Amino acid sequence: SQQGEEDPQALSIQEGENATMNCSYKTSINNLQWYRQNSGRGLVHLILIRSNEREKHRGRLRVTLDTSKKSSSLLITASRAADTASYFCAPYNDMRFGAGTRLTVKP
Amino acid sequence: EAQVTQNPRYLITVTGKKLTVTCSQNMNHEYMSWYRQDPGLGLRQIYYSMNVEVTDKGDVPEGYKVSRKEKRNFPLILESPSPNQTSLYFCASSPGRGYEQYFGPGTRLTVT
Numbered sequence: 001s002q003q004g005e006e007d008p009q010a011l012s013i014q015e016g017e018n019a020t021m022n023c024s025y026k027t028s029i030n031n032l033q034w035y036r037q038n039s040g041r042g043l044v045h046l047i048l049i050r051s052n053e054r055e056k057h058r059g060r061l062r063v064t065l066d067t068s069k070k071s072s073s074l075l076i077t078a079s080r081a082a083d084t085a086s087y088f089c090a091p092y093n094d095m096r097f098g099a100g101t102r103l104t105v106k107p
Numbered sequence: 108e109a110q111v112t113q114n115p116r117y118l119i120t121v122t123g124k125k126l127t128v129t130c131s132q133n134m135n136h137e138y139m140s141w142y143r144q145d146p147g148l149g150l151r152q153i154y155y156s157m158n159v160e161v162t163d164k165g166d167v168p169e170g171y172k173v174s175r176k177e178k179r180n181f182p183l184i185l186e187s188p189s190p191n192q193t194s195l196y197f198c199a200s201s202p203g204r205g206y207e208q209y210f211g212p213g214t215r216l217t218v219t
Contacts, residue, residue, distance in 0.1 A: 031205065042111075042197055042210030043150070088149070095140060095204060096166070099149035 003096035004032070004072075004089035012104045019076040021101040023089030032065060032072050037086045037100070046074075046087075081107045109134045111211035113198050119217045120188060128183045128214050130198030136209070138201045139181040140165065141173065143194040144213075150197065156181055157204065188218040 004023040013019055023032070031050045035043040049056045049065045049072065056063045062075040072091075076083055086100040111132045120126055132139065140155035142165075152165030156175040170192055172184040181200075185192060198211040 033207065035208075040195065040213065040215075042212050043199075043208070044210070045207040048207060090208075095155065095199075095201075095208065096152055097142075097150040099147060 003098050004091045005098045006087065006089055006101045008101060009099065010102045010104070012106065013079060015079060015081055015105055015107050017079055017105075019079050019083070019103055019105070021074050021087055021103065023072045023074070023091070023098075025070050025072075025089075025091040027070075029067070029091045031091075033090045034061075034063060034072075034074050035088045035090065035097070037088065039085070043088060043097075076103075079103075079105045081105050109209065111198055111200055111209050113196075113211040113214050115214060116212060117215050119219065121219055122189055123187050126185050126188060126216075128185075128196060128198075128216070130181045130183065130211060131179050132181075132200040132209070133179065134200060134202075134209065135178065136200035136202055137178070138204050138206070139175070140199050140208075141171070141181070141183050142197045142199065143167065143192075144197065145194050153183070153196075155204075188216075190218050192216065193218050 007022045033048045034046045037043045060077045065072045084105050088097045088100040114129045137158045141153040142150040144150045151167045154173040156162045196214045199208040201208040
């Protein structure tokens with residue numbers, strides 16, 4: 001089975017700082033998705049990047065994909081307290097998730 | 108409003124008492140799946156369905172059953188719940204495998 005492994009497991013930053021979290025996977029992919037989960041709630045889709053894309057932006061989110069290293073990163077710029085959540089990646093279409101990165105943004 | 112609904116949202120039950128958690132989507136999605144989430148383990152897929160009458164096991168199917176008689180509904184059945192099935196359960200749907208998934212609000216199940 002194919003699932004992403006997020007790193008770090010936990011990240012704590014101050015409001016206004018940038019947050020970077022990483023995802024590694026093992027086999028070839030067609031696309032990779034990032035999701036966000038507020039405590040105890042359902043996951044919400046953030047962004048999908050295809051294997052032929054290297055970078056994608058959505059508002060304060062920037063996702064990169066390096067298929068040669070089998071890794072992706074999610075950058076949240078100018079973070080806010082409301083960004084506090086867990087973030088998950090899902091490579092390809094296996095719809096599987098790792099343990100996620102728990103982001104805490106302190107006001 | 109496009110959404111995935113789950114019922115009940117909270118359930119406390121006893122070992123061995125059969126229960127069903129319902130899941131319904133109004134987006135005409137073909138793909139639906141069930142996950143459980145436990146602390147430190149992330150989300151683990153229990154079962155998924157590619158379309159009506161087509162279901163398949165995920166990573167942790169033991170102790171669970173599903174059915175997909177209609178496109179919109181994908182109930183999760185625990186025939187004989189045990190305490191190790193205490194968890195937070197999510198249903199999700201998408202137009203197809205590999206597309207954006209829409210998640211329900213979750214069902215918190217406690218088996219005593």
